[in-house]
Structure formats: C-alpha cells, structure tokens
Amino acid sequence: MILRTLGDAGARALAANLPACLVVLKLSLLCCGCTNGSAVALAETLPAGLNRLTLILGGEGGRTPGIEESGVRALAEKLPRNLTQLCLHLGECSVGEAGVQALAANLPPGLTELSLFFGDCGMDKYGARTLAENFHRLSVLQILVLDFSSCRIEDAGARAVAERLPTGLASLNLGFAYASLRDTGVATVLRAVQERSGTLTELYLDFTGCHIDLPSTWAVADGLPAWVKPKLNFADSWGVARAPASQATWHRQFYVTRNAGEPHPGHIY
Numbered sequence: 001m002i003l004r005t006l007g008d009a010g011a012r013a014l015a016a017n018l019p020a021c022l023v024v025l026k027l028s029l030l031c032c033g034c035t036n037g038s039a040v041a042l043a044e045t046l047p048a049g050l051n052r053l054t055l056i057l058g059g060e061g062g063r064t065p066g067i068e069e070s071g072v073r074a075l076a077e078k079l080p081r082n083l084t085q086l087c088l089h090l091g092e093c094s095v096g097e098a099g100v101q102a103l104a105a106n107l108p109p110g111l112t113e114l115s116l117f118f119g120d121c122g123m124d125k126y127g128a129r130t131l132a133e134n135f136h137r138l139s140v141l142q143i144l145v146l147d148f149s150s151c152r153i154e155d156a157g158a159r160a161v162a163e164r165l166p167t168g169l170a171s172l173n174l175g176f177a178y179a180s181l182r183d184t185g186v187a188t189v190l191r192a193v194q195e196r197s198g199t200l201t202e203l204y205l206d207f208t209g210c211h212i213d214l215p216s217t218w219a220v221a222d223g224l225p226a227w228v229k230p231k232l233n234f235a236d237s238w239g240v241a242r243a244p245a246s247q248a249t250w251h252r253q254f255y256v257t258r259n260a261g262e263p264h265p266g267h268i269y
Contacts, residue, residue: 006034008038015044015045023047023050024050027056029067035067038071042055043071048080050080051082055089056089068093069097069098072093073096075088079108087114091119091121094121097130100123100131101130104130105134109139115143115146115173124153124157128160135165136166138166141166141169142168144166149176153181156185158188162189170199172193172202176208177206182210182212186212187220207234210234
C-alpha cells in the first residue's frame with residue numbers, strides 16, 4: 001500500500017483501523033507528509049499476531065521533518081514478538097543513537113528473514129556496532145539484508161558487522177556504497193564472507209565508492225570462490241594505487257550479472 005498524500009491525520013486513522021487479525025502487513029509512508037506522530041500511532045496499533053512486516057518509512061526530502069529518532073524508537077519497542085520476517089526501510093530518516101539502540105534490542109528472536117535499509121540516515125560506526133552486537137540473539141536467521149549506503153560507518157563499523165554475522169545464514173546482502181570504507185573494512189567483510197561461503201547459497205556485496213588502495217585487498221577478493229565473485233560490486237572503488245586487471249575483471253563480472261536481468265537486491269519491485 002502506497003499513500004502519497006496521507007499525512008499524520010490519515011496515518012493515525014489508518015493505524016486505528018488495522019484489523020487485529022492481520023498476519024502480514026506491507027505499508028509505505030514514504031514521502032506522504034508523515035512525521036513522528038504517524039510512527040507513534042502505528043507503533044501503538046500494530047497487531048500482536050503479525051508474522052511478516054514491511055514498513056517503508058524514508059525521509060521527506062526536506063518538505064517535512066519526516067520520521068525521526070523518537071518515532072523509530074517507538075516502532076522498535078512495539079515490534080510484534082512473533083515476527084518471522086521483518087523489512088524496515090529507514091532511508092533518510094534521522095534514526096539517531098536511541099533509535100538504533102531500541103531497534104537492536106527489540107529484534108524478535110524468531111526472525112528467519114531480516115532486511116534493514118539505513119541509506120543516508122546518519123548511521124555511524126557506533127550504530128553499526130550496536131546493531132551487530134545483538135545479532136547473536138537471531139539464532140534461526142536465514143536471510144539478512146543490511147544497507148548502509150551513504151552512512152559513515154567506516155572500517156570500524158564494517159568490521160563490527162562482519163565479525164558478528166549470524167551463523168547459519170543462507171542468504172546475505174550487505175550494502176556499503178559510499179559508506180566511508182577503506183581497505184581494512186572491505187578486506188574484513190570479504191574474509192568474513194569467505195569463512196561462510198560453505199553455507200551461503202545467495203550473496204550480494206556492494207562496495208561502490210569505497211576507497212581501495214592496497215593490492216592485498218584485491219588479492220583477498222581474487223581468492224574468493226568463483227561463484228561469489230559475480231556477486232560483488234566494486235564500481236568506483238579505488239584510491240591512489242589502482243589494480244587495473246582486477247578492476248576490469250570485477251566490472252565485467254558485475255555488469256554481466258546485471259545485464260542478465262537479475263534485479264538489484266536493494267530495490268523494491
């Protein structure tokens with residue numbers, strides 16, 4: 001459901017009339033004039049029996065304050081405990097430290113699929129670490145999507161995420177495009193993936209715009225299993241010391257995959 005001119009009043013009315021018997025809810029409040037009031041109203045009325053939840057919140061492009069820290073916190077604290085699938089799009093929301101902490105602490109332990117999109121929401125390395133430190137509670141998680149595009153999580157944040165990835169994952173999608181990563185962060189993520197390549201059946205890693213200077217980082221990538229390599233995007237990811245052969249290989253593999261008609265995992269279709 002996509003409602004472009006909903007506003008807070010409309011969101012409150014919608015929230016108040018959600019059927020208590022719902023087990024699946026997909027709702028977009030993207031660019032529809034909603035603020036924290038909408039998030040709080042929705043949080044208070046989410047059906048307790050929900051099994052699958054998709055919320056697309058997003059920013060308002062400067063037109064209204066949009067969903068901010070207190071709204072994210074309210075939603076996080078009211079997430080139904082029986083959820084098995086959760087997808088939250090928080091791009092351009094001002095998630096804030098308290099929002100991240102609440103979300104990390106309240107992820108339902110029975111999740112098998114988790115998708116969190118933080119693109120350009122102000123997430124930093126401390127927020128990434130806070131989130132990752134709670135992964136250990138997700139013991140049955142099979143599918144994980146994390147998008148940190150245009151966040152400043154830096155190498156330390158990427159390392160925190162990579163070192164704490166849940167065990168037993170079958171599908172992994174990590175987006176670090178323009179997230180201020182350099183060689184250390186990229187190499188750490190690649191090594192973590194290499195360690196899990198025996199259990200993973202699906203993978204996508206986006207390092208677009210990361211700053212790669214060292215040949216040793218490309219060497220780590222070259223050492224990955226053959227099936228993994230077409231799932232890596234290194235577009236515009238080089239610094240002063242380039243590795244032309246490796247870059248040509250990665251670009252060729254990536255664009256062949258895209259041209260074959262495979263959708264970008266971070267997009268909504």
